Amino acid sequence: MGNNSSVLSNQIKNEINTDPIVIFSTANCDSFLKAKDLLNNGKVPFKENSxxxxxxxxPETYQAYVGALMAHTGSKTVPQIFICGQFIGGFDDIYSLNKSNLIVPLIANCSRQxxxxxxxxxxxK
Known part of the structure; x- marks a missing residue:
């Protein structure tokens, strides 16, 4: 079990570093839909991990995968939003960053392009 947990933890670390913004979500999550709209309206691309x-x-590794994600972030809710591999929180957090015009500067830390x-x-536009 410990080895599988380590593999899943490494998988999550790889996934959160594939794109400047990665969001873990579930189907019909209102907070994810709000975060998605906020980013799309700001012309900010992101990768969704559903x-x-x-x-x-x-299905056989789902619980362990979610457990590894929660262990990584300390959060039990979705969406879980990462910028440049760093967990920033959920919708309220991305909303605050957007309101303060900090999303693009944070993205520039890992992807100036x-x-x-x-x-x-x-x-x-």
Whole structure:
């Protein structure tokens, strides 16, 4: 069990570092839908990792996977939002970062190219 937990923990660490913004969500999660709208309206791309889809494809490891995610973040709720591999929290946290115009600067810490692309998209509309 410990080895499987370590494998899943490493899998999560890899997943949160694949894109500048990664969000773990569940189907029909209102807070995720609000976070998704906020990011889309700000022209900020993100990767969604659906726990609902994970469960349907990997029912045998679902509980351990969610346990590894909760151990990594200390949070039991979704959405769980990561910027540049760092857990920033849920919707209220991304909302506060957006209101303070801090999302793009945080993205620039790991992807200057994406940050510049977001700025350019915002200028063109």
């Amino acid at each position: 726990l609902t889809e994970y469960k349907s494809h990997h 994406m940050a510049d692309s977001i700025i350019e998209r915002r200028r063109s």
